[in-house]
Structure formats: structure tokens, C-alpha cells
Amino acid sequence: MSYIKETIDELKRTSPAQTEFYQAVEDVLESIEPLLEERPLYRKQRIIERLVEPERQIMFRVPWMDDNGDIQVNKGYRIEFNSALGPYKGGLRFHPSVNAGIIKFLGFEQIFKNALTGLAIGGGKGGANFDPKGKSDAEIMRFCQSFMSELYRHIGANTDVPAGDIGVGGREIGFLFGQYKKLANRFDGVLTGKSLLFGGSQVRKEATGYGAVYFAKYMLEGKSESLEGKTCLVSGSGNVTIYAMEKLYELGAKPVACSDSSGTLYHAKGIDLDLVKDLKEHRHERLKAYLDTHSDAEYTARDDYPSDGHTIWRYKADLAFPCATQNELTEKDAEALLSNGCIGVIEGANMPSTQAAVDLFIAEKLAYGPGKAANAGGVATSQIEMAQNAGMEHWPFEKVDARLQEIMHSIYTNAKTTAEEFGEPDNLVLGANIAGFRRVADAMIQQGVV
Numbered sequence: 001m002s003y004i005k006e007t008i009d010e011l012k013r014t015s016p017a018q019t020e021f022y023q024a025v026e027d028v029l030e031s032i033e034p035l036l037e038e039r040p041l042y043r044k045q046r047i048i049e050r051l052v053e054p055e056r057q058i059m060f061r062v063p064w065m066d067d068n069g070d071i072q073v074n075k076g077y078r079i080e081f082n083s084a085l086g087p088y089k090g091g092l093r094f095h096p097s098v099n100a101g102i103i104k105f106l107g108f109e110q111i112f113k114n115a116l117t118g119l120a121i122g123g124g125k126g127g128a129n130f131d132p133k134g135k136s137d138a139e140i141m142r143f144c145q146s147f148m149s150e151l152y153r154h155i156g157a158n159t160d161v162p163a164g165d166i167g168v169g170g171r172e173i174g175f176l177f178g179q180y181k182k183l184a185n186r187f188d189g190v191l192t193g194k195s196l197l198f199g200g201s202q203v204r205k206e207a208t209g210y211g212a213v214y215f216a217k218y219m220l221e222g223k224s225e226s227l228e229g230k231t232c233l234v235s236g237s238g239n240v241t242i243y244a245m246e247k248l249y250e251l252g253a254k255p256v257a258c259s260d261s262s263g264t265l266y267h268a269k270g271i272d273l274d275l276v277k278d279l280k281e282h283r284h285e286r287l288k289a290y291l292d293t294h295s296d297a298e299y300t301a302r303d304d305y306p307s308d309g310h311t312i313w314r315y316k317a318d319l320a321f322p323c324a325t326q327n328e329l330t331e332k333d334a335e336a337l338l339s340n341g342c343i344g345v346i347e348g349a350n351m352p353s354t355q356a357a358v359d360l361f362i363a364e365k366l367a368y369g370p371g372k373a374a375n376a377g378g379v380a381t382s383q384i385e386m387a388q389n390a391g392m393e394h395w396p397f398e399k400v401d402a403r404l405q406e407i408m409h410s411i412y413t414n415a416k417t418t419a420e421e422f423g424e425p426d427n428l429v430l431g432a433n434i435a436g437f438r439r440v441a442d443a444m445i446q447q448g449v450v
């Protein structure tokens, strides 16, 4: 039996029912096989066995009272996965689908993503199976306060620094920070993605979307192509999607489709970004309401999606940016993109393409930027926020944006040159996984068996 299969079988036995986690582990293990052959020390040191086991997993009860006075109970998680390179760093996700397996897959991805940034940050992730949809601000506040009432004792500016992810934006980070400050009696950089009024960094809100588009720019330049005039499908309509679309417009491309969990919107003239921002950032409405302003746009409800995939990837466009959630781009979607002449897929979300879709992109030598490389701009800018907090500084927008561009360029170059080193110059999955793994593994070896 191969080493990879043995490892996955052992994970299935010891950590049952964590499908997304196995998928994330398999993706990394398959890529690093040539490195393991070249450097037997990694197996001797049992780096893989140590890496797949989180350093610490915290699971807790989150009781809170809704507006009717009824008591609700959710499950909270913080998985402190690996601290070889720095304090645990990674977002919090509030979504009804959250469970230990989802948080573990996200935490595992985060280890290698954070390593790729070249910064001193380890990997962690957390969240709750709480559904913010339809909740009042007061309910969100009470939930965040209860969540932090347990979490505060596990985190710290030099220990573990959470941020946002799906369902956790500026409003939630504000409530979480307020409760942390009250309980810990400390005002420090324990969370990132904070408001600019109390320690937040310029560009953090925009960073993941902007970063993914910078990555696309560098990857296309590597193929003597550019973003200018390209039509783009950008799934989702949250933080990552909105700022990816903003940067695409700035760099001369045209986003023509986006989506939410209820359906897909297509507008051949180009998505009206101001309207989407208003609908999603202020009015908290479904995308369908876009049709009230633009009757020439098309909307497909989720119930009418093809049974083997998602409507958004069936439209013709030059580039695809999956920016919503995991496994939102299937093999059939990948086939549709390729047959419609799509030349690049750049992942703003974490693990949005199924393994079969990824295999197809690699076999077809598509310009493919895997999430752990392409969406690392968010966490990289979080580290810039931590550095500003520690130094009691506040950098201007231009300075943070320039640093973000440098980091995205270096991530692309590192993934590309590592892919070349291992004889597969077009395979940035292999390049990103090996480059990220090597940095973490070498640090673990130097720190001994801990």
C-alpha cells in the first residue's frame, strides 16, 4: 500500500467522517511525493504524521439568547494546527455547515498558505455552526459575546490571532474584540480585520480579493497574457468576491457573473459593482434584487442549477474566480469552462474546486492558481495589521497595497520556480504545496520532536 493511502486510511480510522479534511490532506500529500523521495529525513522525522494532527483542538458550547427570549445553543471550534512558523493565524467561519472536519480542512490549508507568504505565522482556524442569515444585530452581538467568553482564554496577540471568514466580517470582529477587551483587560492585536477606528489596517478588507487578482495578473504575465479586456466569472458576492471584482475593473477586465447561496446572476454588460456592494454590504439582500434595477441581467435560482454542478461556470468567459466556498466547482463545471475557452482559474475561496476538477486543469495545463497561493493576500495583510499593532503604527493605504503586491508576486514566483525545480513548470499546485511544506517541515525539524 502506498504511503499516501496508508496515511489517509489511518486518518479515516482515527478522525472519522471528516471528508473535506481528507481531501485537503490528499491534495498536499500527492504533490509532495517527489520531495519525500528526494529527502527521506521528512519520513524519518514523521513530519506528515505530526502535521496532520493539530497541536490543539478546542471545542466549546456557545449558548445565547435570541430576540424572542429563547435560548439557543451552538458548537464553537478553534483548531490550533501548527505553530512552527509563528502564532496560530486564520479566520473564524460562522455558517450552519461548520463542523470539526470543515474547520480542520481550513486549518490544514492555512498552515501551507501562511508558510507561502514568507511571514512568521502558523496555521489555525475556528468558527461555529451558527447561521448569521436573518439574525438581528443584537442577536449577532450576543452570539459573538458568548463565543468570545470561551475563546478569549485561548488566544493572544503572540499566541493565536483569529480573523474573519465566511459569515464573519467587520461587524462580528468588532463585537468579538469588544468582548475580548472586557474579559482580558487588554487592548492589543488579538484579532485582525478590525475597524480602522481601533487598530485595523488599511487594505485588509480588500486584501483577499485584490490579492487573488494580483496573483492572476502575475500568472497571466508569465504566459504573455494580461487581464486587459478579459471577461470573468466570479462566484459568491461576499468580501472576497466584491473586492476581486473591484480590482478586476481597475485592471481593465470585466466581471460578468457572480452568485450567492440562492442563485447566479449574469450581466453581459458587466456586473454593477456599486449595486452589489449596496445589496450585500448594506441592505443584506439576496442577489435576485439586482433585477429590480437591471432587467437585462439574467438570474438562475439554485433549484434550477444543473444536477452535476453550478450555473455560474456554464457561462462563456476568459477567466474564472471561484470565491464562495469549498467544492463549488465540479469536474463537469471544469469541462464546461474548458470547452468555453476559459484560459485561467484563480481561487479566491479555500478548496473551491473538487479534486477531479483540479486534475483536469492540470492535465490541460490551464493557468490555475490554487487557493492556498492565490487567496493568501488576506492573511498576509492580517500579518501586516499585527505588525502595525505591535509597533503602535498605522500605515497608509498605498504602503500596505504595495506590500501586498510584493507578497503576491513572491508567492507566485516561489510556486512557479518550485514547480520548475520538480520538472512540472505549469503545475502551481505542486509548486505551492512543496514550497509551503518545505518551509514548515524544516522549521519543525529544527525545533525538535514537540
Ligand SMILES: NC(=O)C1=CN([C@@H]2O[C@H](COP(=O)(O)OP(=O)(O)OC[C@H]3O[C@@H](n4cnc5c(N)ncnc54)[C@H](O)[C@@H]3O)[C@@H](O)[C@H]2O)C=CC1
Binding pocket: 164, 165, 166, 167, 168, 169, 208, 235, 236, 237, 238, 239, 240, 241, 259, 260, 261, 262, 323, 324, 325, 326, 328, 348, 349, 350, 375, 376, 378, 379
Ligand atoms: N475573508 C477572507 O479574508 C478570506 C476568505 N477566504 C475564503 O473565501 C471564501 C469566501 O469568503 P468571504 O468572502 O470572506 O465570505 P463572505 O461571508 O463575505 O461571503 C461568502 C459568499 O459566498 C456565498 N456562498 C456561500 N455558499 C455558497 C454557495 N454554496 N454557492 C454560492 N455562493 C455561496 C455567500 O452567499 C456569500 O456571498 C471562503 O471560501 C473563505 O474561506 C480565503 C482567504 C481569506
Ligand SMILES: O=C(O)CCC(=O)C(=O)O
Binding pocket: 089, 090, 091, 092, 110, 113, 161, 162, 163, 164, 165, 192, 350, 375, 376, 378, 379, 380, 382
Ligand atoms: O486573515 C486571516 O488571519 C485569515 C484569513 C483566512 O481565514 C484565510 O486565509 O482563509
